[in-house]
Amino acid sequence: MQHMCKIIDNRKLCSDIFEMRIECPEIVREAIPGQFLHIRVKKAVEPLLRRPISISRIHRDTGSISLIYQCIGKGTIEMAALKQGEYIDVMGPLGNGFSLFNEERCAVIGGGIGIAPLLELACSLKNCDAYLGFRHDTFMVDEFASVCKETCIATEDGSVGSKGYVTDMIKDITKYDVIYACGPKAMLKRVKELCGESHVKCFISVEERMGCGIGACLVCACKIKEGDTWHYKKVCTDGPVFAAEEVDFDD
Numbered sequence: 436m437q438h439m440c441k442i443i444d445n446r447k448l449c450s451d452i453f454e455m456r457i458e459c460p461e462i463v464r465e466a467i468p469g470q471f472l473h474i475r476v477k478k479a480v481e482p483l484l485r486r487p488i489s490i491s492r493i494h495r496d497t498g499s500i501s502l503i504y505q506c507i508g509k510g511t512i513e514m515a516a517l518k519q520g521e522y523i524d525v526m527g528p529l530g531n532g533f534s535l536f537n538e539e540r541c542a543v544i545g546g547g548i549g550i551a552p553l554l555e556l557a558c559s560l561k562n563c564d565a566y567l568g569f570r571h572d573t574f575m576v577d578e579f580a581s582v583c584k585e586t587c588i589a590t591e592d593g594s595v596g597s598k599g600y601v602t603d604m605i606k607d608i609t610k611y612d613v614i615y616a617c618g619p620k621a622m623l624k625r626v627k628e629l630c631g632e633s634h635v636k637c638f639i640s641v642e643e644r645m646g647c648g649i650g651a652c653l654v655c656a657c658k659i660k661e662g663d664t665w666h667y668k669k670v671c672t673d674g675p676v677f678a679a680e681e682v683d684f685d686d
């Protein structure tokens with residue numbers, strides 16, 4: 436599961452968003468949309484822990500994978516400094532990934548960097564609609580537009596597309612049978628409400644801090660409802676994709 440992968444490209448898309456493409460034929464053979472890679476950015480003591488980053492595109496023709504990441508702290512800043520030709524230590528593919536409902540009417544809903552895992556999903560679904568929300572800078576819109584039936588954009592400042600939140604753009608969620616979403620907790624909570632009210636099937640990809648990434652340390656526990664009770668599941672191995680109805684956001 437652990438691979439040293441050559442960096443084919445690592446470039447800035449906008450402000451603090453980067454795309455890294457790595458050569459990893461073994462991972463490509465196994466990977467499905469919604470899974471993630473656990474990356475040891477450097478051999479040095481710091482940063483010690485691996486960083487979980489979603490698989491954004493699986494390029495089966497070239498045996499490579501694209502990762503879209505936001506520079507927010509030590510690990511991702513180090514990642515952005517890596518150059519073409521260098522190697523990174525990658526574990527994966529990890530996690531359960533999305534179940535595909537190709538025959539049904541589907542939409543993907545993403546907020547900010549949460550759109551990253553939805554691109555490969557949109558490519559696999561074919562003919563889904565995409566609702567993408569950003570604060571101000573947009574990225575990967577053309578890639579979604581090239582594979583989706585309709586792509587709707589919202590920005591919080593109104594600089595591109597509709598002004599407001601991505602969920603405000605969805606006027607009639609009942610035109611879909613299945614919704615897939617990834618993004619900030621508040622967005623996922625709203626998507627869950629919208630789908631719950633209209634009995635639309637909904638799958639969400641959630642984020643938790645991670646240690647091992649393989650189910651051994653319990654750092655990534657997430658509260659799951661089952662009937663009137665609840666228990667914890669591990670985001671790294673039971674997720675990161677869950678049915679929205681089972682995730683308890685009120686924790």
Ligand SMILES: Cc1cc2nc3c(=O)[nH]c(=O)nc-3n(C[C@H](O)[C@H](O)[C@H](O)COP(=O)(O)OP(=O)(O)OC[C@H]3O[C@@H](n4cnc5c(N)ncnc54)[C@H](O)[C@@H]3O)c2cc1C
Binds near residue numbers: 482485509644
């Ligand atoms: C399943 C999964 C998929 C993800 N996919 C992507 C992706 O495609 N692109 C992307 O930009 N980000 C993604 N993230 C978030 C990404 O893992 C964090 O932004 C990253 O670990 C931050 O590391 P850092 O060292 O730069 O930040 P720091 O804040 O310095 O990190 C300190 C510690 O907190 C953890 N951490 C910080 N923020 C998060 C977070 N949001 N989620 C989980 N752990 C966090 C770090 O892993 C590290 O252990 C994903 C997270 C998960 C759980």
Ligand code: FES
Binds near residue numbers: 651671
């Ligand atoms: S990160 Fe260790 S159990 Fe999930």
